[in-house]
Amino acid sequence: MEEKIVAIVGNPNTGKTTIFNALTGSRQKIGNWPGVTVEKKEGYYIYKNIKFNVIDLPGTYTLTGESEDQKIAIDFLIQNKSDILIVVANGLNLERSLYFLILLRELHKNIIVDLNMVDLAEKEGINYDLLHLEKLLKVKFVKTVGNKNIGIENLKEEIYKRCKEPTSEFFIFNYGEEIEKSISEIIDIIKEFNLSYPKRFLALKILEKDEYFINLINFENYKKINDLIVKLEKFFNKPIERVLIEKRYGIIHGIVKETLIGRKKELKIEITEKVDKILTNNFSGPLIFFLIMFLIFDLIFVFGGPLENFLELILEKLKNFFVKSDLSVWIISLINDGIISGVGSVILFLPKIFLFFFLFSILEDTGYIARAAIVADRLMHKIGLHGKSAIPSILGFGCNVPAIMGTRILEGKKDKILTSISIPFMSCSARLPVYLLFTSIFFKENQGIIIFSLYLFGIIVGILSIKIFGSVFLKEESLPLIIELPPFRIPYWKNILIETWTRTKYFLKKAGTIIFVGALVLWLLSYFPDPNNYGGESNFIGRLGSFISPIFKFSGFGFWQAGVALIFGIYAKELVVGTFGTLFGFENLSNTLSIYFSPISAYAFMIMSLLYMPCLATFLVLKREIGIKWTLISLFWSLFIGWLFSVIFYQTFTFLTGG
Amino acid sequence: MTKIKRLSEVKEGKYKVIDILKPGKLKKLSNIGILIGDIIEVIKSGPGPVIIKNKNTTIGIGYGIAMDIIVEKME
Structure with missing residues (x-):
């Protein structure tokens, strides 16, 4: 089949994504542009026996060489990889879109301008004479209403026609x-x-x-x-x-x-204005911001929790099924302890990831995210980041994985890398079982304060990391905040569902393949050479635990079980608890742990559990979002800082208490 | 009292943009549609980001950029 490449560009808030979704439906995938951390969206549709591959270029107002996403757009356009360029314009703010169009005309010959959201403009009494526009600017104009699917067929027809008979002239704008x-x-x-x-x-x-x-x-x-x-x-x-x-x-x-x-009326956006005053006020703004973040957080757990339990139950059932089967013992162990436990640990993230993207898309579509960036900008600016960085960071307390994927909303490379590096230090829900286990044994009196101190400690280490890496490695300026606040609108469900689905699918595909290999390796290490003692000292993993345990002598937990627990914690941090259970026996766990740990070494161990390397799923998304180099830096940095702080804590308090 | 101030210092109200100090910022602001000579309305003043209404759009501007936008109060 004949194939054509269609590129879409446009200012933010012109409904570019809606047009992309309307053209391609759910036949799309996301990835990254080669070598950079900017999101790449691709999709296709078939029209009159031609396959049109649609590429959604980063939303931007202009073409300069100073930001990564704009460089991508320029390079893509000049290498003339696309047969046709669709410039999505907003009827409510045509001037700005035309300004962008004039710059684009120097780069691409074959252009269609899609005047989108014409229904909103017409409601305000704004309408344009398209034929006249076409004559003046020597470019084809098409009207659409993306979220109502109006004009899309016409757009497809125009794209088809222009691909068949492309114009060959550059438009020359005369500067005098x-x-x-x-x-x-x-x-x-x-x-x-x-x-x-x-x-x-x-x-x-x-x-x-x-x-x-x-x-x-x-x-x-x-x-x-x-x-x-x-x-x-x-x-x-x-x-x-x-x-x-x-x-x-x-x-x-x-x-x-x-x-x-027609006559242009003064726009009636007084209500939006009033709401904006409340949402961005220096007092009520932060309050509402935290309330909404808390609500998202809460909804993810209220709905995600039961779904997760349900998935867990299915995995349990599956395991039982294999236990009862006639397969040989080692195969059952491979399937249950290796594959189901390993792959399951990633699948269990799915409900929360789905919910996060779902709720987040709603906030984005209604226009709240732009307001949130304004509110958070003052605070984030002090630590050298863009206001928008606050959103993924806060969500890191729920689960680091969607939080790091959420850094896609950040345009600047520096903001993105620094935010991603700090997120693994936010105490996610998987760390909580570890805190709960140890505080219930060693800090019965003030469990709440101790747990809170760990949350706070993680934030401090996160800020510290941003400061260090920001000043030492990333000299470039953080992007200054200029953000358009779109009028509030009712979310468009098709957009939200496509967005959520595409992102969840992407996570599943990426995580699913790599974790499978990881799970196999860990299983082999735990099972051999002594199959009767899964995860025990006589197996490779136990030996590995013994091997690394001397490093933790200075932190007060230099025994092999702690080493093994930390290795399993790489899967998912809550497995630290499960591993102690397996190794010490669940019945006498508190008694046994209080023999091995003192309150000081228990706290040091919690610090280590909090800080040391991100879990496998987090590692995978980190690699995807910020590249292998920064992921490795983040990995070694977290191992180092976790070890360092647990040693400092243990030694200081042992000294202070005269131990 | 002079009527000419930095955007970061003014209260809510209508203003005219008289100058944008740094060339890089001038380019950035013109891309989003803010030009010298425009009449803007400040919806939220500093400290922190300033929110203005310009033509049909509402735009949030970081404090650092607002400092380099010079405005004059409209009567």
């Missing part, structure tokens, strides 16, 4: 005599460089003082260009970038005025 003269001179200067960008585009970018592009040419040549710029700025008596902006917007204002049909 003075500037045009300079542009040709710059083109003359840079023509010796064999760069893949269209010459005029590159000349404009250099004229605009875009550092990324300036760095592509050598200094000698830039000096010549700089002379031109100085001359131009003298002529206009303004910085040249301001002149270019004003030229573009000047023409755009003219075009919009000329093509606007």
Whole structure:
């Protein structure tokens, strides 16, 4: 079948995702752009016997070389990988979309502008003469209402037609005599460089003082260009970038005025305004923010918990089925202790992950996330992060896995890496059983305070990590906050379900394959060479436990069982409890543990359980989100800091109490 | 008392954008549709991010950027 590539771009809040979903339905997958941490969304549809592969480029307002997602968009467009480019525009704010269109016209020949959300614009009395727009801008316009599926067939037909007969001309936006003269001179200067960008585009970018592009040419040549710029700025008596902006917007204002049909009313968004005042107020804002976060947190557990128990029950039943079967003992152990326990530990995350993405998409679709970013910005700014980082961080207390996947909402690479590195230090629900077990034995009197102190300790280590890695490794500036607050709207269920499903599917596929191998390895280590003593000292895992236990002598728990428990804790942190149960026997667990541990070493062990390496599922998503290099850094950092703090704690308190 | 202030310092009300100090910020703000000469309405003032209404859109602006936007109070 013939295949065509369709790329979609657009400003945030133009309904770009809705158009993408309307075109492709659930035939989509997400991944990352090669080598970077920006999300890549792809899908396809078939129309008139042609397979159209649709690529959703990052939502952006402009094309500069300064941010990772914009660089991707530029590179994708200049390598002309797409047969056609759909620019999604918002009828309520056409000026801004046209501004973006003018920049895009220098990069791509075959463009369709999709004027989306026309129903909202029409309600406000805004309507445009499309034919006139087409004539002025020499580009095809199509009207759609993405969330009502209006105009989508027409859009598909136009895409089809334009793919069959593409236009071959670049649209030339005329900047006026003075500037045009300079542009040709710059083109003359840079023509010796064999760069893949269209010459005029590159000349404009250099004229605009875009550092990324300036760095592509050598200094000698830039000096010549700089002379031109100085001359131009003298002529206009303004910085040249301001002149270019004003030229573009000047023409755009003219075009919009000329093509606007009907009278533009002053928009009635007073209610939104009032609500916004309450949501972002310095007092009520944070209160509402934490209330909503708490609610999400709570809903994930209220609904996720029973679902998880249900899945657990199925896994139990499955195990029982194998125990009763006629298979040989080792196969049963392989299936039950290895595969079902290992793969199950990941599958058990599914309900919570699904719920998290479901609830999160609702917040995003209603427009609350943008407000939340405003509220959190003040606090997060102090530790050097973008306001939006607060959202995944807080959700880390529920489960680190969806929290790290949630860092996809962050645009800046620095924010994303730092937030992802700090999330594993947030005490997730799987750490709670460990805390509960030890505090119930050693700190009966003030269980609550002790547990709370561990939560707090994790936050402190998280902030510490952000500070250290932020200042030492990632010198680049955190992106300043400029965020559009879209009008509140009722969530569009199709979007939410597709979003939730695509992300959950992605987690399952990734985790499912790798964990299978991991589970096999751990099982082999636990089962051999002494099959009758699963996980015991005589097996490889026990030996490994004995081998690593001397490291923990300084933390007060240098015995092999603690080592084995920590190794199993890599699966999932709650397995630390289960492992002690298996090794010491569940009946006398408290008595046995109080022989092995003192209150001080118990607390040191809890610190270790909290901080030392992320669980397997977290590890997998980390690798996916921030790449193997940063994941390994995070891994060794957490092992080191966990060990260090448990030693410091144990030694200090042993010394203080005269032990 | 002068009517010209930084956006980060002003109270709620209507203002005219007179200047944007850093070229990088000028470009960023123009991409989202905020230009010199625009009439804006401050919905939430600093400290912390400032929220403004410009044409048909509401935009949140971090304190650091708001410091470089110079505005004049409209009567």
